[in-house]
Amino acid sequence: MEELYTLEREVGRGSYGVVFEGQMSKTGQKVAIKRLPCSNPECIELYLQELWAMRATAKNHTNVIALHNCLLQTGPRSLKPLRPGKLPLCLVESVLKGSVVGAKQSQEQSNSTQSNNQRTRKNSTSKLQDRTNTSQNKSKSDAITPQRPAKRARKRSATEEETQGTQLKCLALWLVMEYCDGGDLNQFLLSKPPDEEQNHSVVLQLSSAIAFLHRLGITHRDLKPANVLVCVSDKGPVVKVADFGLSKMAEGSLTGDLCRQHFSSTCGSDFYMAPEVWGGQSYTAQADIFSLGVMFWAVLERITFLEEGTTEEQLGAYACKGRWLMPLGEALSENPDFPLCIPMKFKRAPPLPPAPGPHVCALLLDMLAVDPFSRPRADQLESRVRTALRQDAHCA
Incomplete structure (x- = not known):
């Protein structure tokens, strides 16, 4: 060698x-x-x-x-x-x-x-x-x-x-x-003040990456900020989807339609898993879109939580049940009518980026839909994100 x-x-x-x-x-x-x-x-x-x-x-x-x-x-x-x-x-x-x-x-x-x-x-x-x-x-x-x-x-x-x-x-x-010198997405974004333009860039890059993977017939099945690495460049951060240990590749050619391939094994990370995965049901690549929706919401609003027994903040949206935090997928699995408040209504510690506009909020609700087929497909996502960001910019 x-x-x-x-x-x-x-x-x-x-x-x-x-x-x-x-x-x-x-x-x-x-x-x-x-x-x-x-x-x-x-x-x-x-x-x-x-x-x-x-x-x-x-x-x-x-x-x-x-x-x-x-x-x-x-x-x-x-x-x-x-x-x-x-x-x-x-x-x-x-x-x-x-x-x-x-x-x-x-x-x-x-x-x-x-x-x-x-x-x-x-x-x-x-x-x-x-x-x-x-x-x-x-x-x-x-x-x-x-x-x-x-x-x-x-x-x-x-x-x-x-x-x-x-x-x-x-x-x-x-x-x-x-080698990625910026660490993972949690470390990179939470180590500096909020930057709305940078957050928009991260969301668009991730949309492009998942569209590429789904076109190849790859379902990631464990999308979360810890599995997204960051390379720092003169033009800004370049994010990289990593850790394919739980991924699945389509058998044969599905002509880019991963919605026809179903999985049954429950895997992923609690706060990012789709409701159909939480419920032990058969699921498709649309579970990746739900995971992205959780990440996008957390990145755009800088929503963090502490996992029990840890002191390091993690980016991730969640539901509140009393004083306890609950993964969105679990809450929606138990109650499909569980209301998601986007943007979050309760007060959080500054500094915070501006709340996402109405068009981005509507897109996030679509990505987090209980019905997998109501979520946008990966090949539509980047275009929809760009359109929503542009429409909200015009409304501002």
């Missing part, structure tokens, strides 16, 4: 992997490097979905995170690049069989292969230099809230992975992606 990468520091840790800031050794270009440990068939399936979706998007849209390279870790310090268009057969086999291919069969095999690995480690040349050694220190991480799907498997530590032996075909996938 011609390009070598150096890990600089850990910048994020989630339920399924760890993200490092790194650089290309030859050019010094900054990259983000995500390590996904392949210790469980359910997790492996999510990794392959993410890889497949990111390969489909590649570098084709400025508002979708770009994948530069994918590396297959076959030993404690040995990696090799994955050829474009190919999936690791050992990982596909693990998903189909429901067990990790090459996992240890007995304690004797484990002891034997551990000593082999120790000898191999002395002679092997590392393809990935780790200055932080954090990839060798895997502690069980808490789920990023809102919660991921239930029944996640425990992550195996790096030490356990190394003792799996030569029979284990893949220890981890490493995804090398473009």
Whole structure:
């Protein structure tokens, strides 16, 4: 492999992997490097979905995170690049069989292969230099809230992975992606005073990104500010939709009509999930539009909440039930006639951007409709956002 990468520091840790800031050794270009440990068939399936979706998007849209390279870790310090268009057969086999291919069969095999690995480690040349050694220190991480799907498997530590032996075909996938210096959307927007023009730009960029993904047959299924990264440029922030671990790609050609593909698994993040997902019903890509509606409302009005047990504010609209906050999707699932007050009526702490105008409010209500087919489709959304913003500007 011609390009070598150096890990600089850990910048994020989630339920399924760890993200490092790194650089290309030859050019010094900054990259983000995500390590996904392949210790469980359910997790492996999510990794392959993410890889497949990111390969489909590649570098084709400025508002979708770009994948530069994918590396297959076959030993404690040995990696090799994955050829474009190919999936690791050992990982596909693990998903189909429901067990990790090459996992240890007995304690004797484990002891034997551990000593082999120790000898191999002395002679092997590392393809990935780790200055932080954090990839060798895997502690069980808490789920990023809102919660991921239930029944996640425990992550195996790096030490356990190394003792799996030569029979284990893949220890981890490493995804090398473009680096975003502005953090996620929560961090970026809440770290500075409200900027109405900037908020409008963010909403338009996200509309364009989701239209692009849906045209490719990709339903994201976990849209939230934490999964939107920001690159700072001279012309303003460029937002990038990221984290495709829960995404689904359409089987065959649907000619851009994802409303005909239905999903049944409940997944996503509580405060952004659509009512049909909350209700355990079959749902389509229109669930993404509801999630966007929650994000747009929060961005335009600077609505934040604190997840229980945390002190970091998150962008997200919600319903109020007494003194408790309730996800919009859950409230609408329980009561389809639940009134949504856009803009919010109760007082919030300054500084606040101007409240969205009547045309934008009407669009948000459409995006947050209980009936998925009453929501605008992704290919209509960017045009509708532009029109609503222009009409409200003329009314001001």
